[in-house]
């Protein structure tokens with residue numbers, strides 16, 4: 426109908442405006458008809474092209490994935506490969522060859538440094554996204570650089586990059602820590618969780634399953650998988666089918682994905698459920714970190730409280746204890762059993778709680794910070810928001826203790842003292858300011 430209108434409209438326009446239209450022969454009429462058809466096809470294509478341009482522009486601009494997650498990274502070349510090889514050089518007898526994803530992150534930096542200092546070959550990978558202050562990530566990178574760890578700038582979704590890394594270095598282990606963290610941010614940017622914690626994890630596993638030899642993988646799950654579980658302390662075999670946040674759901678999905686790759690391809694996989702890890706070089710989006718910043722600035726801090734003045738508590742776990750757990754998981758990981766993308770026999774599949782076993786109410790955390798900072802906090806008690814937070818976490822660590830020799834030794838008071846000392850020296854030196 427609209428096409429008919431369009432044809433007649435084109436046909437009625439005189440070739441020379443204002444001139445009388447001559448009678449036409451049938452031949453001329455056919456010619457005009459063909460040229461009208463050509464014009465129509467041409468304009469239809471232009472019109473369609475415009476619609477497509479507008480469509481793609483609107484979908485990309487409204488995409489909730491931050492632009493820097495779809496950023497392209499440059500990598501490759503002889504000098505680059507040389508740096509990769511030098512960073513991955515093993516210096517200890519029986520040393521491991523480890524690719525650490527998320528190496529510029531909080532846990533990633535500490536684990537990379539610990540592996541390097543005991544003589545393992547370490548290569549880092551990080552996309553340096555702007556979820557929080559990237560200058561802190563750059564400072565961690567500089568720290569690792571000084572100890573000889575090179576961090577490749579790239580995304581775990583880049584299969585070509587990961588494949589290249591395995592071509593250059595035959596990694597025996599992958600410590601997979603790259604992830605979109607934070608329980609509350611998942612309401613703001615759900616896609617970033619799917620991008621990193623699901624799609625990214627699958628692309629890491631895809632490359633690992635095709636590598637020859639296949640590496641063993643240790644990766645970061647989370648205490649948040651226990652979700653609304655009320656049975657305490659949390660045991661690995663407790664219910665994990667009631668996540669309270671999308672973050673938790675993507676970590677739980679990761680555990681199921683790990684099962685699949687172990688089952689089909691014989692990948693050795695160990696998931697570590699971290700319990701609210703804190704310490705020097707930590708994440709500014711976490712409560713202990715921004716409470717410190719805001720107490721020092723005299724700003725009021727929101728302290729969550731459950732219904733009926735119920736206490737909100739966390740099994741805060743100090744970074745050095747977590748690092749020991751990560752290294753023990755790498756050291757006890759058995760080899761993967763597949764090759765050429767096929768499983769030869771069944772492979773190791775493990776999951777461990779890495780917590781501290783002593784939950785502390787958030788209000789006590791604030792009291793410790795007040796004493797350490799010598800500043801009274803402006804407390805603002807607020808209802809626990811329904812955007813991902815759970816009321817408490819508490820780890821049972823007996824299987825990590827038995828099988829990994831994991832034994833946390835740092836209480837919250839001691840750990841926060843180390844954090845505050847680092848915080849003050851980091852933000853007081855130079856012109857850095859906590860964001």
Ligand SMILES: O=C(O)[C@H]1O[C@H](OP(=O)(O)OP(=O)(O)OC[C@H]2O[C@@H](n3ccc(=O)[nH]c3=O)[C@H](O)[C@@H]2O)[C@H](O)[C@@H](O)[C@H]1O
Pocket residue numbers: 606607608646647648649699700701702710711712713727728729730737738739787814815
């Ligand atoms: O174990 C995990 O797997 C997760 O640990 C961490 O999550 P959480 O335990 O929620 O830590 P965090 O935000 O520091 O809140 C700490 C406490 O302060 C309370 N809290 C928080 C904010 C606030 O404004 N007020 C407040 O009282 C809040 O209710 C909570 O009780 C990691 O961020 C997450 O990435 C994941 O690794």
